[in-house]
Structure formats: structure tokens, C-alpha cells
Amino acid sequence: MVEPLNALRAEQVAVETRALNVFYGDTQALKNVSLPVARHRVTALIGPSGCGKSTFLRCLNRLNDRIPGFRMEGKVRVLEMDPYSKHTDLIELRRRVGMVFQKPTPLPMSIYDNVAIGARSHYGLRGKLLDEVVEQALQRAALWDEVKDILKRPALQLSGGQQQRLCIARMLAVDPEVILMDEPCSALDPVSTFRIEELMIDLAKDHTVIVVTHNMQQAARVSHYTAFFMYGELVEYDASKQLFLSPQQKATEDYISGRFG
Amino acid sequence: MRWLGRLFDNTVYITGVTVSLAVLVMFYYIAHESSYAFRQTxxxxxxxxxxxxxxxxxxxxxxxxxxxxxxxxxxxxxxxxxxxxxxxxxxxxxxxxxxxxxxxxxxxxxxxxxxxxxxxxxxxxxxxxxxxxxxxxxxxxxxxxxxxxxxxxxxxxxxxxxxxxxxxxxxxxxxxxxxxxxxxxxxxxxxxxxxxxxxxxxxxxxxxxxxxxxxxxxxxxxxxxxxTFWATVRGVLSAEWAPTLIYPRYGIFPLLLATTLMSLLAMLIATPLGVATALYLSEVASPRVREWLKPALELIASVPSVVLGYFGLMFVAPALQNWLGQSLGIQSGRNLLTTSIILAVLAIPIVASVTEDVLKAVPESLRESALALGLSQSETLWEVVLPAARAGVVAAILIGAARVYGETMIVWILSGGTATMPAFHSPVAFAQSLVSSTRGIPDTIAIEMGNVTFESVHYGHLFLLGLVLFCVTVIANLAALRVGRRQVWRV
Structure with a gap:
């Protein structure tokens, strides 16, 4: 049951941008993007490469700061926080906003430590409690059965799909409220992709999920809402069914029907 | 003219073979000349x-x-x-x-x-x-x-x-x-x-x-x-280097221990400073600071070591003697400690520069992952970036150590030149031998090779010292290569 966008009440919006403009040096990556994201729903961002989807995602946890020449204008709200306010605790923000990257990025340590490092840092957990958190996170990420006997092994020994689920478990272990996924399946085989899609639907029960994807079928399968970006602009944003069945914009229709992009 | 073209095509192979041969010939020559030591009477x-x-x-x-x-x-x-x-x-x-x-x-x-x-x-x-x-x-x-x-x-x-x-x-x-x-x-x-x-x-x-x-x-x-071979070996392994006595002694240990000690001490100073400099450069410094600091660092690394030695002689040695001479009983500013300090100055830019390259090779995605997890800058540094670069950092330290171990000029100028065994029997005695005059392997070769009779027993022993030095630095460099190869962090 998906509410139409305009019926969303204020408390149902977890993340919101207003007139967001982002520049990398002289290039403008996002143009005037205003996008409310529904709480406990999967929102998919689609569009051709270089259209600003990832930039949008990275504005929400301020991972853009590290890029030289980065500059932003406009308003961003994530949960009750303004990421770009001086008073915002960046570490708290990133605890509440988890992120999964395109390529699996296991940290150079054991499987156990990969999952434990965040919980240890944020909650100061040790011993049994930490073990429990790690097990729960791995179970939620559907990885526990595969790794429970090899927790001490380096994380790099896992397969690509397992590594990506490990990254999801690592993120879940710090108990985020918003989950950003930047093309999480583009480096994976169909079986792994399927498992992660299932996971996304499961996570949306109690998390707000924003996922960037190039795979239109995936967006249609898993998302409640879909936003279509092109050249840094938000072209169309609607409930996924609506957008994929009867797109309002010519560009959207061309893109989802595969005429370009 | 076709053969000329082919020659150019094969230049890489020819160069490679020539260089390999030259290294082999050099190694053979050193080993052969040191055999005069083993045939000694x-x-x-x-x-x-x-x-x-x-x-x-x-x-x-x-x-x-x-x-x-x-x-x-x-x-x-x-x-x-x-x-x-x-x-x-x-x-x-x-x-x-x-x-x-x-x-x-x-x-x-x-x-x-x-x-x-x-x-x-x-x-x-x-x-x-x-x-x-x-x-x-x-x-x-x-x-x-x-x-x-x-x-x-x-x-x-x-x-x-x-x-x-x-x-x-x-x-x-x-x-x-x-x-x-x-x-x-x-x-x-x-x-x-x-x-x-x-x-x-x-x-x-x-x-x-x-x-x-x-x-x-x-x-x-x-x-x-x-x-005579084993007698030579046992003589070489003894504790006195006195080649000019009527009955000369060619014990290698005073020199070997001095060189090892001063290198260890220098690396103890240079490793934390060098790695910290590299961390600052690659993780903390703004691009503008990095722009001039990195070349400045590499400039220091290219300062001739005789200049560093001279600097040590003019400033560090007198300073050490003036400040600590009375209380510690240092007889001369030219001692093992001064040498180590200046050797550390030599090693810091090398360690820092190589470590910085290594840190730069750690993929940005690892840092982003750690930061996105909400880890602080320092947690990211110590728990993610450094472990990922560990092999490369070790390699950087080994490269620095190999450079320091073979350094001649600084040791010649600053060590004081007395071949004595460091004392290990008590902490105080050990500390005292750290601030007393000493002599290492490379400077001994440099000093004595000019005065020695060609192909004499003494000459053979100097080559033997060279062989030891050669082996230690080659092993350190090979170890650095091996360790460094593991550095590539695939993500």
C-alpha cells in the first residue's frame, strides 16, 4: 500500500531537500532539486550516468565534503538534522544514515571486526554484547549461516556477493535509520542481486531506504517511489507504479523504455 | 641497417642482461676478494x-x-x-x-x-x-x-x-x-x-x-x-677490531654491533616521525600545504649526506656535549647517539616520502566506507587506513633502514672512530656506550681501504666487511620488496 506523494504527511517524510544546488568547481552537479523521501519506504533514484544521483545520495551523509571544489546551496533535512549546519554532530549523522557502496569495500580486518568496528566505536560495546550485535547484524544481512564458523578470517576472502552483504551487516550493526545504497548490485551476479533485493524490501519495514540503480527492473521490483534524474535535474518523481506505467514526461518515457541511456 | 633497428628493439633486453651481469660480477668480485681473509695465516x-x-x-x-x-x-x-x-x-x-x-x-x-x-x-x-x-x-x-x-x-x-x-x-x-x-x-x-x-x-x-x-x-x-678457514671465521667472530697490531685482530663484532645499534636507534627516531609526517601529508594537510611540503621533504632526502654530517658536527655534536656532557659524562660530541640522530634526519624524509606514496595508494573507497560508518577521522586513520597500508609502511621503514645501514659519510664524520664493543652487562654501561665514540662497518672500509696493502689479509677482511654490509642491505631491500608486494589492496 503506497500513498501517493502529495498525500504524504510531514511526519511521514524522513529526508527532504529543497532547492538543492551542488557544484564541483565550475560544474553544477545538481540543479534545484527538491525531493521529499518517505519514511520506511524504498525510494529508487534512476537516470543516466553522471546525472547527479550519487551526488544527491552523498549530500545526505556529507561524504561529498572530501571532494575538492565541492560547494552546495539550498536546504537539506535528514531526520531532524541539518547535515550542513555547523552544530550538527557529523559522527551522529553518519551513525543514523548508513551507506552501502557500489563495489563491496570490506575493511582490512577480520569478518567479525568488520561488523564490530562501528558498534564498538559508537556504543562502546565489548565482549558478549558485541558478539550479539554482530550476530544479529549478520543474520539480518542473511550472511550469518555462511560465516559463523569463519568469523576470524580476513573479510577479503569472501566472495563478492558475500562481501556486499558483509558491508550491509556492517552498516546495520550501528543501527541506522536511513540507508543509502549506491548501486549496491551493479558488481554482483543475479543470485546475489536477488538476495540483496529481498534484503532491501525487508529493511524497508523499519528503515528508510534510498537506492541508486541503473537497473530499471530492479527499481520497479523493490521501490515504492522512484525519482528520475537527468543532467542534474529531477525530471520526474512519483510512486514507482505510476512512474513506470504512465510516465508524465517525455524524457522519462524515453529512458524507461530504453530509447536512450 | 635492419640489424641496427633490431638492436634498438632489443635494447631493453641488452640493458637488463648487462645490468644483471654487472651485479653478478660485482658480487663475485667482492666474494672473491674477501677470500683472502679466509686464507689468512x-x-x-x-x-x-x-x-x-x-x-x-x-x-x-x-x-x-x-x-x-x-x-x-x-x-x-x-x-x-x-x-x-x-x-x-x-x-x-x-x-x-x-x-x-x-x-x-x-x-x-x-x-x-x-x-x-x-x-x-x-x-x-x-x-x-x-x-x-x-x-x-x-x-x-x-x-x-x-x-x-x-x-x-x-x-x-x-x-x-x-x-x-x-x-x-x-x-x-x-x-x-x-x-x-x-x-x-x-x-x-x-x-x-x-x-x-x-x-x-x-x-x-x-x-x-x-x-x-x-x-x-x-x-x-x-x-x-x-x-685456517675456521680459524679465520672464529677470528672474525671475535670482539676486537685491531688490524694494525703486530698480531692483528679482525673481530667484526664491534663494527657490526655499532652499525646495527646506530641504525636501530636512528630508525627508532625516524619511524614515528616519518610515518607521522606521511600521515599528516596524506590525510590531514590541505592540498596547498601538501603542494610545497612534499617537494620540500624530497629536497631534504636529496641533500648529500656529507652536508648532513657537517651539520651534525657543527650543531648537534657541540649541543649534545654542552647540554648533556657534564651530567652524562660524555667525553666527545662525536659518538653513537649523535650519529644516530643525524642518520634519523637522513631517514625521515625517505620513510615519510615512501609512506606517503603508500597511503595515497590506499583506495579512497576504504576511507569513505569508514567515514560513512561514522568512524572519526582518527579511527579511520588508525583502524582502517594504516592497517590497509601496513605492508607498504613496513616496506618504507625497511628501505629507510637499508639506506641508513649502508651510510658511510655521516658515520665517518660523527661516530668518533674508535672500534669498541658496546657494553651489554648493565643498563648504565649500555647507555654509556651509546654516548661514547664508536665506529661502523662502512666508515671502517672507507677509512682503511686507502691504506691497506693490495690483496693482503687486512684487505680481504675489509672486503669481508663489505660483503656483510652488502648482504644486510640486500636482505633489507628484498624484504621490503616482498612485504611491499602484499601492499596492493584490491577492492
């Missing part, structure tokens, strides 16, 4: 004399003993003959006027030695005598005519600087024949077991020069106890 000396009761051999100067100093030399009685030539034995008349002292005359009698005698004067150190045959030296003993006591003593002790254990020969002293009319049982003393001592003998005085040849006849036999 050991000269080990004993002081041997007939003495009156009240005389003590250890306090009697050589001049008073006159020709009684016996050099037992593995090469035959080489030194002995020379001494006879330069110091003609005194006549009976001379001795009568001098004192009632006993003297010994020494002559080379052994048949084996006489056969070898023609070879001795070829100065043929290239083919030292293998330690397989017994060698004998006969010692004729007599009293001077003025001697009035009924007893005299045969006394012996090893020459100032040698351990009988290390000699390739075991020396045995025998009484072969007492003079006519004197009855003494023949005896035999194993000088290896009993390095010094004295034996009482009935006095016998020569009244004419002719009678001197009828005195006590002793025999010193040199019995091989090990090959």
Missing part, C-alpha cells in the same frame, strides 16, 4: 725466556729479554728469522759486563721448516701454508757467565693480544735435551691448556760462544687444531 706469539728466580716475565720488558721473544708463526718461523737478522745475538763478553741475566737463543732447526724456508721469503701470502703439518722451532737456552744461582726458570706467556683458543695451531713446548752433565727429565707443556707459567731448571751457564749451542734445547711444536 695467523700469527700468534709467545714470550718465552729463561729467567732468574726474582724476575717476572710479565713485567720484564722485551729489550731486557733481548732475543728471548719467540714468535711462533704459522707461516714457519718467519718473524723469528727477521728478528735474528735485525738483532744480532750478544757475545759472551757483552753479557758478562751486562748482568747475571739469562738469555735464550733461538734457531730454526726443523727440517720441515727448512724446506719451506725458500718459500717464506717469496712473501707468498697468496698461498698460505695449510694447517695440516706439525711445525717445530728449537730454542736453545743458556745462562750468562755471571749467573750464580743453582736454579733458573723457563717462563712463558702469550703475546699481548691473542687467545690461544682461536689459533689454528695448538702449541706444545717440550724440553728436548738438557745440556751435558745436567740431568732433567724431559717435559711437555700444552700451551693451549696452560697459557702461561714457569718451570724450574738446574742452572747452566755458558762460558764461551761455542758453548751456547750446548745449552737447554726446547722445542715449540705447532700442531694443527683447526683449518
Amino acid at each position: 695467523f700469527s700468534w706469539g709467545y714470550r718465552l725466556a729463561l729467567l732468574p728466580a726474582d724476575a717476572d716475565l710479565s713485567t720484564t720488558p722485551n729489550s731486557a729479554l733481548y732475543s728471548s721473544l719467540v714468535a711462533v708463526n704459522a707461516e714457519g718461523a718467519d718473524g723469528l728469522d727477521e728478528r735474528e737478522e735485525t738483532l744480532p745475538a750478544p757475545t759472551i763478553e757483552q753479557m758478562q759486563s751486562e748482568a747475571a741475566f739469562l738469555a735464550t737463543a733461538t734457531t730454526l732447526v726443523s727440517e720441515v721448516s727448512q724446506i719451506r724456508e725458500d718459500q717464506l721469503y717469496r712473501d707468498d701470502w697468496r698461498e698460505p701454508k695449510p694447517a695440516e703439518r706439525e711445525e717445530r722451532i728449537l730454542v736453545l737456552g743458556y745462562a750468562s757467565p755471571g749467573y750464580v744461582h743453582s736454579t733458573m726458570y723457563l717462563a712463558w706467556e702469550p703475546d699481548h693480544s691473542f687467545a690461544p683458543r682461536l689459533a689454528p695451531y695448538r702449541l706444545v713446548l717440550r724440553l728436548v735435551r738438557p745440556p751435558q752433565g745436567v740431568s732433567v727429565e724431559p717435559f711437555e707443556i700444552d700451551l693451549k691448556r696452560q697459557a702461561s707459567g714457569r718451570v724450574a731448571l738446574p742452572a747452566w751457564a755458558a762460558r764461551s760462544d761455542a758453548e751456547r749451542t750446548q745449552g737447554y734445547v726446547f722445542e715449540v711444536a705447532a700442531i694443527p687444531q683447526t683449518s
Whole structure:
């Protein structure tokens, strides 16, 4: 049951941008993007490469700061926080906003430590409690059965799909409220992709999920809402069914029907 | 002209093969030249004399003993003959006027030695005598005519600087024949077991020069106890480097330990500073700071080490002596500590520069992952970036260490130049040896190679030192290569 966008009440919006403009040096990556994201729903961002989807995602946890020449204008709200306010605790923000990257990025340590490092840092957990958190996170990420006997092994020994689920478990272990996924399946085989899609639907029960994807079928399968970006602009944003069945914009229709992009 | 084109095509191979060959030839040359060390003939000396009761051999100067100093030399009685030539034995008349002292005359009698005698004067150190045959030296003993006591003593002790254990020969002293009319049982003393001592003998005085040849006849036999190779190895592994003594010592440990200690100390200083600099450069500094700091660092790395040495001599050595000299009892600013400090200055830019390259190679995605998890900057640094770069950082340290280990000029200028063993028996003594004058392997080669006889035993030992240095730095560099290869962090 998906509410139409305009019926969303204020408390149902977890993340919101207003007139967001982002520049990398002289290039403008996002143009005037205003996008409310529904709480406990999967929102998919689609569009051709270089259209600003990832930039949008990275504005929400301020991972853009590290890029030289980065500059932003406009308003961003994530949960009750303004990421770009001086008073915002960046570490708290990133605890509440988890992120999964395109390529699996296991940290150079054991499987156990990969999952434990965040919980240890944020909650100061040790011993049994930490073990429990790690097990729960791995179970939620559907990885526990595969790794429970090899927790001490380096994380790099896992397969690509397992590594990506490990990254999801690592993120879940710090108990985020918003989950950003930047093309999480583009480096994976169909079986792994399927498992992660299932996971996304499961996570949306109690998390707000924003996922960037190039795979239109995936967006249609898993998302409640879909936003279509092109050249840094938000072209169309609607409930996924609506957008994929009867797109309002010519560009959207061309893109989802595969005429370009 | 086609062959010329082909030659150009093959230039890479030709260069590679040439360089490999050159390295092989160099290694062979160093190894070959150091073989002169292993073929060395050991000269080990004993002081041997007939003495009156009240005389003590250890306090009697050589001049008073006159020709009684016996050099037992593995090469035959080489030194002995020379001494006879330069110091003609005194006549009976001379001795009568001098004192009632006993003297010994020494002559080379052994048949084996006489056969070898023609070879001795070829100065043929290239083919030292293998330690397989017994060698004998006969010692004729007599009293001077003025001697009035009924007893005299045969006394012996090893020459100032040698351990009988290390000699390739075991020396045995025998009484072969007492003079006519004197009855003494023949005896035999194993000088290896009993390095010094004295034996009482009935006095016998020569009244004419002719009678001197009828005195006590002793025999010193040199019995091989090990090959010259192993004797050299054991000599090299001993604790004294004194190549200019009459009986030279080529113990490598004072030099090896000094070089190792100063390198360790330098790396102890340089590692934290170098890695911290690299971390600052790659993770913290703004691009503008990095833009000038990195080239500045590489500029320091290219400063000639003689300049650094000079800097140490002008500033660090006097500073160390002025500030700490009184309280720590430092005699000179030129010591192991000063050397280590300047070696650290040499190593820091190297370690920092290589480490910075390594950190730069850690993929940005790892840092982003850690930051996206909400880890702080320092947690990201210590728990993610450094572990990912660990192999490369170790490699950087090893490269720095190899550079420091082989450094010559700084050590030459600043170490003070005395080859002494560091003391390990107590912390205080150890600390003291850290601030005392020392000498390393590379500077020893540099200092002594110019003065040494070409292809002599000393020369061979210098090459041996070079070989040791070569091996240590090659091993460090290979280890750095091996460790560094694991650096690539695939994500």
C-alpha cells in the first residue's frame, strides 16, 4: 500500500531537500532539486550516468565534503538534522544514515571486526554484547549461516556477493535509520542481486531506504517511489507504479523504455 | 641497417642482461676478494725466556729479554728469522759486563721448516701454508757467565693480544735435551691448556760462544687444531677490531654491533616521525600545504649526506656535549647517539616520502566506507587506513633502514672512530656506550681501504666487511620488496 506523494504527511517524510544546488568547481552537479523521501519506504533514484544521483545520495551523509571544489546551496533535512549546519554532530549523522557502496569495500580486518568496528566505536560495546550485535547484524544481512564458523578470517576472502552483504551487516550493526545504497548490485551476479533485493524490501519495514540503480527492473521490483534524474535535474518523481506505467514526461518515457541511456 | 633497428628493439633486453651481469660480477668480485681473509695465516706469539728466580716475565720488558721473544708463526718461523737478522745475538763478553741475566737463543732447526724456508721469503701470502703439518722451532737456552744461582726458570706467556683458543695451531713446548752433565727429565707443556707459567731448571751457564749451542734445547711444536678457514671465521667472530697490531685482530663484532645499534636507534627516531609526517601529508594537510611540503621533504632526502654530517658536527655534536656532557659524562660530541640522530634526519624524509606514496595508494573507497560508518577521522586513520597500508609502511621503514645501514659519510664524520664493543652487562654501561665514540662497518672500509696493502689479509677482511654490509642491505631491500608486494589492496 503506497500513498501517493502529495498525500504524504510531514511526519511521514524522513529526508527532504529543497532547492538543492551542488557544484564541483565550475560544474553544477545538481540543479534545484527538491525531493521529499518517505519514511520506511524504498525510494529508487534512476537516470543516466553522471546525472547527479550519487551526488544527491552523498549530500545526505556529507561524504561529498572530501571532494575538492565541492560547494552546495539550498536546504537539506535528514531526520531532524541539518547535515550542513555547523552544530550538527557529523559522527551522529553518519551513525543514523548508513551507506552501502557500489563495489563491496570490506575493511582490512577480520569478518567479525568488520561488523564490530562501528558498534564498538559508537556504543562502546565489548565482549558478549558485541558478539550479539554482530550476530544479529549478520543474520539480518542473511550472511550469518555462511560465516559463523569463519568469523576470524580476513573479510577479503569472501566472495563478492558475500562481501556486499558483509558491508550491509556492517552498516546495520550501528543501527541506522536511513540507508543509502549506491548501486549496491551493479558488481554482483543475479543470485546475489536477488538476495540483496529481498534484503532491501525487508529493511524497508523499519528503515528508510534510498537506492541508486541503473537497473530499471530492479527499481520497479523493490521501490515504492522512484525519482528520475537527468543532467542534474529531477525530471520526474512519483510512486514507482505510476512512474513506470504512465510516465508524465517525455524524457522519462524515453529512458524507461530504453530509447536512450 | 635492419640489424641496427633490431638492436634498438632489443635494447631493453641488452640493458637488463648487462645490468644483471654487472651485479653478478660485482658480487663475485667482492666474494672473491674477501677470500683472502679466509686464507689468512695467523700469527700468534709467545714470550718465552729463561729467567732468574726474582724476575717476572710479565713485567720484564722485551729489550731486557733481548732475543728471548719467540714468535711462533704459522707461516714457519718467519718473524723469528727477521728478528735474528735485525738483532744480532750478544757475545759472551757483552753479557758478562751486562748482568747475571739469562738469555735464550733461538734457531730454526726443523727440517720441515727448512724446506719451506725458500718459500717464506717469496712473501707468498697468496698461498698460505695449510694447517695440516706439525711445525717445530728449537730454542736453545743458556745462562750468562755471571749467573750464580743453582736454579733458573723457563717462563712463558702469550703475546699481548691473542687467545690461544682461536689459533689454528695448538702449541706444545717440550724440553728436548738438557745440556751435558745436567740431568732433567724431559717435559711437555700444552700451551693451549696452560697459557702461561714457569718451570724450574738446574742452572747452566755458558762460558764461551761455542758453548751456547750446548745449552737447554726446547722445542715449540705447532700442531694443527683447526683449518685456517675456521680459524679465520672464529677470528672474525671475535670482539676486537685491531688490524694494525703486530698480531692483528679482525673481530667484526664491534663494527657490526655499532652499525646495527646506530641504525636501530636512528630508525627508532625516524619511524614515528616519518610515518607521522606521511600521515599528516596524506590525510590531514590541505592540498596547498601538501603542494610545497612534499617537494620540500624530497629536497631534504636529496641533500648529500656529507652536508648532513657537517651539520651534525657543527650543531648537534657541540649541543649534545654542552647540554648533556657534564651530567652524562660524555667525553666527545662525536659518538653513537649523535650519529644516530643525524642518520634519523637522513631517514625521515625517505620513510615519510615512501609512506606517503603508500597511503595515497590506499583506495579512497576504504576511507569513505569508514567515514560513512561514522568512524572519526582518527579511527579511520588508525583502524582502517594504516592497517590497509601496513605492508607498504613496513616496506618504507625497511628501505629507510637499508639506506641508513649502508651510510658511510655521516658515520665517518660523527661516530668518533674508535672500534669498541658496546657494553651489554648493565643498563648504565649500555647507555654509556651509546654516548661514547664508536665506529661502523662502512666508515671502517672507507677509512682503511686507502691504506691497506693490495690483496693482503687486512684487505680481504675489509672486503669481508663489505660483503656483510652488502648482504644486510640486500636482505633489507628484498624484504621490503616482498612485504611491499602484499601492499596492493584490491577492492
